[in-house]
Structures are given as structure tokens and as C-alpha cells.
Amino acid sequence: MTSLPEAYDTPGAGPPADFWRRELAALGGRARILDLGCGNGAVALLAAETAAARGARWEIHGVDRASIDPLRSLPARYRDAAAAVTFHPGTSMARTPFDAGYFCLVTGQFAFEYGDPSLIAAEVRRVLRPGGRAAFVIHLQESAVVSGAAVELAHLRETRELFDAARTVAAVSGGAASLPARLAAWNRFGREFLRLERLADAQPERRPVATLREVPAALRDALTGAIPEPGDPLGPAGARDCGRALADLDGALRAREGRLAELLAAAPDRAGLQRLLGETASRGLEVLARADLHDPGGPLLAHAVTVRRPRHPE
Numbered sequence: 001m002t003s004l005p006e007a008y009d010t011p012g013a014g015p016p017a018d019f020w021r022r023e024l025a026a027l028g029g030r031a032r033i034l035d036l037g038c039g040n041g042a043v044a045l046l047a048a049e050t051a052a053a054r055g056a057r058w059e060i061h062g063v064d065r066a067s068i069d070p071l072r073s074l075p076a077r078y079r080d081a082a083a084a085v086t087f088h089p090g091t092s093m094a095r096t097p098f099d100a101g102y103f104c105l106v107t108g109q110f111a112f113e114y115g116d117p118s119l120i121a122a123e124v125r126r127v128l129r130p131g132g133r134a135a136f137v138i139h140l141q142e143s144a145v146v147s148g149a150a151v152e153l154a155h156l157r158e159t160r161e162l163f164d165a166a167r168t169v170a171a172v173s174g175g176a177a178s179l180p181a182r183l184a185a186w187n188r189f190g191r192e193f194l195r196l197e198r199l200a201d202a203q204p205e206r207r208p209v210a211t212l213r214e215v216p217a218a219l220r221d222a223l224t225g226a227i228p229e230p231g232d233p234l235g236p237a238g239a240r241d242c243g244r245a246l247a248d249l250d251g252a253l254r255a256r257e258g259r260l261a262e263l264l265a266a267a268p269d270r271a272g273l274q275r276l277l278g279e280t281a282s283r284g285l286e287v288l289a290r291a292d293l294h295d296p297g298g299p300l301l302a303h304a305v306t307v308r309r310p311r312h313p314e
């Protein structure tokens with residue numbers, strides 16, 4: 001659920017979901033659907049909700065190479081839909097466990113461009129029944145999603161120094177350091193906090209600043225929750241808890257940094273997009289339709305492509 005701007009970060013919201021609804025509308029009452037690189041199942045869940053609303057009997061599978069567990073990680077309101085999908089963690093899009101010709105629809109939202117396009121195209125053709133379709137929503141370097149990811153990544157990297165200062169505060173407050181040493185650590189934290197506040201204030205209008213505001217606030221809360229007054233000492237248990245809270249936050253944000261860096265590396269430019277589509281063509285999949293997806297406000301979000309395995313081999 002981390003691949004789109006926040007407004008579309010739920011199954012069923014925004015132009016990509018409208019694209020998926022159109023693809024799903026073409027299916028009959030019985031269908032088998034495979035979602036590649038499904039993550040927490042943004043597309044698979046939409047398919048499950050659509051099937052439930054239509055009373056259709058769709059068998060839905062999602063594969064991802066990561067150790068996904070959407071039933072546990074999603075909020076309760078998605079549990080019914082998630083329970084209707086069979087998720088396959090630790091499974092490559094290039095080598096899925098399904099029989100040839102098993103699916104009538106293969107989907108991939110911000111997935112195809114993450115793997116080896118030649119191997120994925122071959123696998124898609126293998127698992128599609130003749131006449132079956134595959135649809136992909138693909139990042140583009142020039143999209144608002146990618147430029148937003150670049151800004152967020154830069155802002156996350158800006159918070160590293162503050163993390164370091166926070167860790168120092170926790171360490172010196174819990175150790176045998178003198179009061180001046182503890183206060184010096186707090187001063188460094190305060191200076192860095194203010195620097196990030198000024199950086200957030202200086203961002204051009206419309207550029208997201210949530211990271212620059214929320215990460216410092218979370219760090220401040222983690223410290224002040226354990227240390228009421230700057231300079232106060234921390235007992236060993238308090239120092240351990242505070243250190244753990246900082247480490248957890250750090251781990252979550254560095255994982256987010258990793259995902260954003262991966263997104264920036266995966267997103268093709270227009271020439272790269274042509275090469276991806278060339279791989280589908282060379283694997284015998286014909287392009288039925290393709291279009292840029294725009295936010296209603298104008299910005300480009302992604303490119304959508306629908307391909308088909310021909311009913312009869314040439």
C-alpha cells in the first residue's frame with residue numbers, strides 16, 4: 001500500500017483503481033486472476049471486493065517475493081477481502097507455481113518494472129490461457145509519483161542526523177555522563193530539530209513536507225516521553241526502552257527509504273517503457289491498449305498497458 005500518493009493508498013481509490021475496475025468488468029462470473037508483485041494486495045483486494053459485489057466466483061492469487069502477510073498487516077476493514085485471496089509470499093513473478101494456461105487475467109501494479117521483463121513476460125504468457133489478458137500499471141520517471149518519491153527520499157535522508165542526535169541523547173541520559181554532557185546532547189538535538197523545521201518551512205508550495213515535520217515530532221515525542229526535562233537522567237530500563245523506540249522508528253523509516261530507492265531505480269523513462277513493451281511482444285503477447293493515467297488535477301501518475309495472449313498461435 002505504499003506505491004501511490006496517500007490519497008490513492010487504499011484499494012479502490014484514484015485513477016489506477018478506475019483502470020482496474022474497467023479490466024475486472026470484462027470478466028465473467030467465473031475467473032482466475034493472478035496479481036504479480038501484489039504487496040499488500042491493492043489490486044487483488046479490489047478484485048475480491050468486486051467479485052463479492054457481483055456475486056462472482058473468482059479465484060484470486062497474489063505472488064510477491066517479499067514475506068508478505070496482508071491478513072496480518074492490513075487494517076481490519078480489509079480482512080474479508082484479504083481472506084478471499086490466496087497470497088504466495090516468497091514467490092518470484094518470473095517463476096510462479098501455477099499450471100500453464102491457468103489464468104484468464106494477470107495483473108501487476110508497479111510490479112512488472114521491478115523484475116526481469118523478459119522472464120516475467122514469458123511467465124505471463126505461460127500462465128495465461130489463450131485469449132487471456134494481462135494488465136500492468138507501470139511507473140514512469142516523469143510521473144508525479146516518482147518525483148514525489150524522490151522528494152520523500154531526500155527528506156528521509158535529511159532526518160538521519162536528527163536520529164543520530166536523538167540516539168546520543170538517549171545514550172548519555174542513561175549512562176554516567178555529566179549534566180553538561182547531557183545538555184550538550186540535547187542542544188545538538190534542538191539545533192537539528194530547528195534546522196529541519198526551517199527546511200520544511202522553506203519547501204516550495206505543494207511539495208509534501210510531512211516527512212520533515214512528522215519524523216522530528218516522533219523523535220521528540222520518543223525522547224520527551226522518557227525524559228521529561230532536558231538534562232534529566234534516565235534509569236537503565238528507561239534508557240533501554242527509549243533506545244528500542246528509536247531503533248524501531250529508525251528501522252521503519254530506513255525500510256521506507258529502501259522501498260523508495262527501489263521505486264526510483266525501477267521506474268522506466270519512455271524509452272525504457274518501450275523496451276518493456278518490446279519484451280511482451282517478443283514473448284508473443286499483443287498490446288491491446290495503453291494510456292497514461294493522470295490525476296484528475298492533471299499530474300501524470302503512471303502508464304497502463306493491456307496485453308493479450310492470442311487465441312490461436314500465429
Ligand SMILES: C[S@@+](CC[C@H](N)C(=O)[O-])C[C@H]1O[C@@H](n2cnc3c(N)ncnc32)[C@H](O)[C@@H]1O
Pocket residue numbers: 001002003036037038039040041042043063064065066091092093094108109110111114115116263
Ligand atoms: C511497488 S510494490 C507494489 C505492490 C502492489 N502491487 C501495490 O500496488 O501496492 C512492488 C512489489 O513488487 C515486489 N517484487 C519486486 N520484484 C519482484 C519479483 N521479482 N517477484 C515478485 N515480486 C517482486 C516487491 O516485493 C513489492 O511488494
